[in-house]
Amino acid sequence: MLPHQQCDKKSKVLVFGAGNFGSCLADHLGDSSHIVFMWSRSENLVKHFNQHHRNPEVLQDHQFAESITAVGPEFPSPELVQQMDVLLFAIPTEGVRETLTALKPTLDEAKLPLLIFVNKGIEISTRALTLEIIADTCGPDIAKVATFISGPSFAKEIVKRQPTSVSVVSLSPSHAEQASQLFHQPWFRCYTGDDPIGVELAGALKNVYAIAAGMAAGLGFENNTRAMLITRGLAEMTRIGTAYGASPLTFLTLAGVGDLFLTCSSSTSRNYTVGYRLGQGEKLDHIIKTLGSVAEGVTTAKGLKAIVDELGVAAPIASGVYDVLYEGRAVEERANELLSLPPMSELDLSVEGGKPAKRLMAKLGLDG
Ligand SMILES: NC(=O)c1ccc[n+]([C@@H]2O[C@H](COP(=O)([O-])OP(=O)(O)OC[C@H]3O[C@@H](n4cnc5c(N)ncnc54)[C@H](O)[C@@H]3O)[C@@H](O)[C@H]2O)c1
Numbered sequence: 360m361l362p363h364q365q366c367d368k369k370s371k372v373l374v375f376g377a378g379n380f381g382s383c384l385a386d387h388l389g390d391s392s393h394i395v396f397m398w399s400r401s402e403n404l405v406k407h408f409n410q411h412h413r414n415p416e417v418l419q420d421h422q423f424a425e426s427i428t429a430v431g432p433e434f435p436s437p438e439l440v441q442q443m444d445v446l447l448f449a450i451p452t453e454g455v456r457e458t459l460t461a462l463k464p465t466l467d468e469a470k471l472p473l474l475i476f477v478n479k480g481i482e483i484s485t486r487a488l489t490l491e492i493i494a495d496t497c498g499p500d501i502a503k504v505a506t507f508i509s510g511p512s513f514a515k516e517i518v519k520r521q522p523t524s525v526s527v528v529s530l531s532p533s534h535a536e537q538a539s540q541l542f543h544q545p546w547f548r549c550y551t552g553d554d555p556i557g558v559e560l561a562g563a564l565k566n567v568y569a570i571a572a573g574m575a576a577g578l579g580f581e582n583n584t585r586a587m588l589i590t591r592g593l594a595e596m597t598r599i600g601t602a603y604g605a606s607p608l609t610f611l612t613l614a615g616v617g618d619l620f621l622t623c624s625s626s627t628s629r630n631y632t633v634g635y636r637l638g639q640g641e642k643l644d645h646i647i648k649t650l651g652s653v654a655e656g657v658t659t660a661k662g663l664k665a666i667v668d669e670l671g672v673a674a675p676i677a678s679g680v681y682d683v684l685y686e687g688r689a690v691e692e693r694a695n696e697l698l699s700l701p702p703m704s705e706l707d708l709s710v711e712g713g714k715p716a717k718r719l720m721a722k723l724g725l726d727g
């Protein structure tokens with residue numbers, strides 16, 4: 360196992376969310392000698408974690424770094440927040456607006472901590488990316504320096520220090536650089552970039568295609584079908600992203616094809632698992648109740664449908680997933696419809712547009 364490199368500067372980090380990814384990243388930073396607090400809404404989790412340094416709900420076999428203190432279930436106090444160098448948000452996208460709204464009054468803009476987001480989704484009621492949720496709740500100046508980490512990174516492999524790489528992006532290159540310095544380790548390699556819209560879209564959309572890949576496996580289809588779904592899914596993601604106003608190249612990064620490949624090919628993925636179980640004939644309600652963890656692709660499929668309709672781009676796979684999840688269509692029947700589509704040009708990126716990204720950039724006071 361590769362050793363952790365200790366940091367010269369100890370940062371104080373508060374992680375919002377003590378699920379799989381929040382506790383895994385808390386552990387990652389705690390192991391490199393940072394002082395880490397991890398907020399949970401569960402009183403039992405907080406007590407158990409502080410006594411045993413184990414998370415009773417997720418990653419149960421893992422012994423967590425001693426330098427992590429669980430806090431909660433009350434929302435973190437202004438006194439605690441104001442001591443922090445870094446706030447790391449590891450909660451599902453549907454909880455980000457509520458959390459930032461509660462946090463905003465305690466944020467001191469003159470001494471703003473580094474704000475890092477790792478959720479991968481689209482807010483269902485507004486179709487907003489997290490960048491927009493941050494602008495709405497905390498203002499454009501804070502959104503401009505927010506940083507996003509995304510890429511192929513299963514929590515349960517990170518806690519075992521399996522070599523992993525992620526994209527670390529922000530509209531502010533210096534903030535992406537700081538976040539990269541904070542997280543980078545020989546076994547957790549960080550690559551910086553400046554297209555948060557593309558990275559956020561890629562991270563959210565790959566979950567929908569992972570559901571499709573799981574459905575195909577659940578129906579009994581094998582390797583050729585998975586490769587087809589990954590490649591056509593990538594073409595579809597890139598087409599949607601380009602029409603949205605993101606760089607098409609972003610879909611070739613770790614946050615794009617890297618994460619798409621990972622989640623479409625492994626039953627470790629919750630999104631793939633949701634699709635697999637649907638393909639096997641289980642009902643969505645039952646799957647969600649028994650999954651025990653969030654599968655962001657389920658809500659994202661709904662937000663994505665609205666975005667695709669607005670953009671007017673072809674997204675047959677995403678539409679198929681939406682129809683199964685929300686229109687009560689049978690997986691096999693909807694898959695047969697997809698397979699019966701006429702032949703088409705393989706690379707169709709000739710989409711005009713970029714309106715949503717221009718709208719968002721205007722909200723931040725930046726040219727689109
Ligand atoms: N698990 C992974 O390997 C992984 C990897 C990369 C990114 N992510 C992303 O990280 C995010 C969190 O995923 P996870 O795996 O930790 O999920 P999880 O279901 O394991 O944990 C989610 C955590 O968020 C908390 N939470 C839920 N709703 C909340 C709300 N409204 N307000 C405050 N807290 C709330 C839960 O109590 C829990 O602690 C998701 O967007 C996911 O796509 C996960």
Ligand SMILES: O=P(O)(O)OC[C@H](O)CO
Pocket residue numbers: 479510511512513566569618621622627628629630631653654655
């Ligand atoms: O379990 P999933 O499907 O939410 O995937 C987790 C991460 O996004 C993998 O990078």
